[in-house]
Amino acid sequence: MEIAYFDHNATTRVDDAVLEAMLPYFQRQFGNASSRHTYGINARRAIDHARKQVADAVGVQPIQVIFTSGGSEANNLFIRGAADSLKPGNVFISAIEHPCILKPAQALSRRNCDAWVLHQLAMDAQGQVDLAAASAAMHAHKPGLVSVMLANNETGVIQEVAKIAEMARAHGAYVHTDAIQGLGKITVDFPALKVHAMTLSAHKIYGPKGAAALIVDKRLLLKPLIYGGGHENGLRSGTENVPAIVGFGVACELAVLRLAESAQHVSRLRDRLETGLLGMGAVIFGKKAARIPNTCYFALPDIEGDTLVVKLDKAGFAVAAGAACSSVNPGQSHVLAAMQVDPMLARCAVRISLGSSNTVEEIEDFLRTAQHIVTELKRTSSLCL
Ligand SMILES: Cc1ncc(COP(=O)(O)O)c(C=O)c1O
Secondary structure: OOEEEEEEOOOOOHHHHHHHHHHHHOOOOOOOOOOHHHHHOOOHHHHHHHHHHHHHOOOHHHHHHEOOHHHHHHHHHHHHHHOOOOOOOEEEEEEEOHHHHHHHHHHHHOOOOOEEEEEOOOEEOOOEEEEEHHHHHHHHHOOEEEEOOOOOOOEEEEEHHHHHHHHHOOOOOOOEEEOOOOOOOOOOOOOHOOOEEEEEEEHHHHOOOOOOOEEEOOOOOOOOOOOOOHHHHHHOOOOOHHHHHHHHHHHHHHHHHOOOHHHHHHHHHHHHHHHHHOOOOOOOOOOOOEEOOOOOEEOOOOOHHHHHHHHHHHHOOOOOOOOHHHHHOOOOOOOOOOOOOOOHHOOOOOEEEEEEEHHHHHHHHOOOHHHHHHHHHOHHHHHOO
C-alpha cells in the first residue's frame, strides 16, 4: 500500500536533481577537500560551489556559511559558541524553541562558574512571541544572547524575528534565528531578519540528512564546538561530508527557484484540509497567526493524537503527533503548553505538514478516512480520552 506522506516538517524525500548532483561524490569524485591533488581540488571546488548556492539562497556572502552535520549542531554552535566568547549574562529564548536550542541554553544556566541566566520569552495564544512582554523582559534583564525561531516546526507559526532582533540589538545582544522550517516555504533573507546568526538544514528542503549550516554575521564572535584540523574557518573541524554538502547546495537553489509555486500549491491543499477538519469539529492551533503555508496542527477533541496517528498510518497516511523531532521524548508538547492550550486538548494534537508531492486527491481521501476513523472511535468510546 502507498502511504501518503504528510510529515514534511519532520523530513523530506531527496529530490531527484539533488541525488543526481550528489552521486559522483560518493565514488568517482571521492576526494578529501583538504588534499592537494586533483581529487582534493575537485572536492574543494564542489564545496565552494555549494557554499555559494547556500549563501545566494539567503542573501549572504559565501564566507558567512559554516557547514555543520545538522541543524542541531548549528544551533548548539551558536548557543555554546557565542556564549563562550562573551561574559556570562542573560540568555533569552522563546518558549517554543526546538530542543537543540532549549537544552544548550538550559545547560548554560547550569554551569558552575560562568553560569548564564535563562529567560523564556512568553507566547500568546496564537503561538507568537508576545512582543510587549519581550520588550519589558529585555529592559529588566539586559540580554547577551537571544534566539527566536523563524517558524515553529509544530504549529508553523511565523515569528516577528526582525522586530525581536532590533529590540535585542538595542541592548547589545547577539541574536540568532533557527530558520530551518522557513526555508523553502517563505522568503528567508538574512539581512532583512537583522540577526547575527541563522540555522538552515538540508533534509527539510528535499536535501540529504547530515548537512546544515550556521549563517553568521562577519562581526559575530564564535568559539568552535569541535576542534581539529581547522575546517570551516576554524569554526567546525572535521573532513567535510562532500556529497551531503553538494546536495544541500542544490536543494537550496531549488528551494528558492520553486518557492512561489510550491507555497501556492501547499497552501491550496491546506485550505481544503482545514475546511474539512473544521467541519469535523477540529481546533486548529495558531490559525489566526501568520503561518508557513504547508503546516496544519489540529486537535479533534476527545480523540487522542497518538491513537489517531496509528490508525491513520494503518489506513495509509503518515502524519505526526506533535513534534517528530521529540518523539523519543513523548509527553505534552511544550509548544502547546506555552500557548496555554488545555492539556486535555493538547493530548489530541496531530500535525500535518504538506509538501510538493501531495495532491488534492490525497487530501480528499484523508478527510474521508479521518471522518470514518473518528466515527468508529466515538462509537467504541473506550479508545477516546
Ligand atoms: C525547527 C527545527 N530546528 C532544529 C531541527 C533539528 O535539525 P536537524 O534534524 O538537521 O538536526 C529541526 C528538525 O528536526 C527543526 O524542525
